[in-house]
Amino acid sequence: MWVDDWNPAAERKHGISATSLKDGCSAREVAEALNSIIGPVGHANCDGGYYDGMWLERLFRAAGIAPEFTLLDLTRLFVADQSLFKRFSTIHDESEAPHRAGADAARLCFALVRANA
Secondary structure, three states: OOOOOOOHHHHHHHOOOHHHHHOOOOHHHHHHHHHHHHOOOOEEEEOOHHHHHHHHHHHHHHHOOOOOOEEEEHHHHHOOOHHHHHHHHHHHHHOOOOOOHHHHHHHHHHHHHHHHO
16 A cells, blocks of 8 residues: 555644545545646646655555656746745745645645736
8 A cells, every 4th residue: 555654743744644545545546636637737836846756656656557747846936036936935924724735735826826916
């Protein structure tokens, strides 16, 4: 099972028990859903760098399929525009979200859209 590396620290940080992960969708179902949603775009931005890549790799390995997209670090968007990074950081820091993928993604998107406005 790809969630065997889940530990008490991860459980506390994310508020998700290992048991609930094992009772959820299979790795294959999740990987196929990601491919169908993100694959046509070709990439997804993340703010977790190493950890996001590590979990994505474990998920797809357990699913027995390859990702049809690449994972890119969000900071690449700010290399050429430091003022965008400052605006983004200010807006992002004004909001709080539980450390959960959906809430984190929404918070990042909201801050990026507002920073670009």
